[in-house]
Amino acid sequence: MTVNSINKQIKTSRFAKAKRILHVAESIFSTLFIITILLMLVLEVCGVLTIAVVSTDSMEPTIPPGSIAFFLHYDQYGVGDVIAFRVYNNLMMHRINETSSTGFFTKGDANENRDPWRVPSSAIKGRLILSFPLLGYALTLLRAPLFFAGLMTIIFIYSTKDWFFGNEPPQNGKTLDGKKDKKTVS
Secondary structure, eight states, X not given: OOHHHHHHHXXXXXHHHHHHHXXXXXXXXXXXXXXXXXXXXXXXXXXXXXXXXXXXXXTTTTSOTTOEEEEEOOSOOOTTOEEEEEETTEEEEEEEEEEETTEEEEEOTTXXXXXXXXXXXXXXXXXXXXXXXXTHHHHHHHTSHHHHHHHHHHHHHHHTHHHHHOOOOOBTXXXXXXXXXXXXXX
């Protein structure tokens, strides 16, 4: 065995190890992404979490238009809380600025006047826990059933491509069927 062949073997070994690590990282990331999306959908269907896309500038600068906002359901709300609630079958997001025995009065941060309605506790979907600017546009696409199904299919195929296409790197100089790999230098 020459020095060149030993160096080549070391380089190949390092490359194979890095490739395996990258493969594992891709699989973990894909799996966590799918689990996170599915968990958020389950929580939203159960009514625990409300995920909304901000479409107006009434809550600027707190929540700019195009943001994705996450609201978690609580038993109590108070002055200063940014809440999501239903008014005339539309989902709104404003800050509570006054309470009464029959509900809450709200106002958008960018609005001069408070809203003309009283929000009963039963109409509140949750309190703002987190928002990400501009990501609401991506959620709008994800909520389209055909786009979502296509994206999940692509992620699934990509994360399991080695099962489908048999591109698993050789283990210890052998192929998956246990035979000696002709490409591996021994």
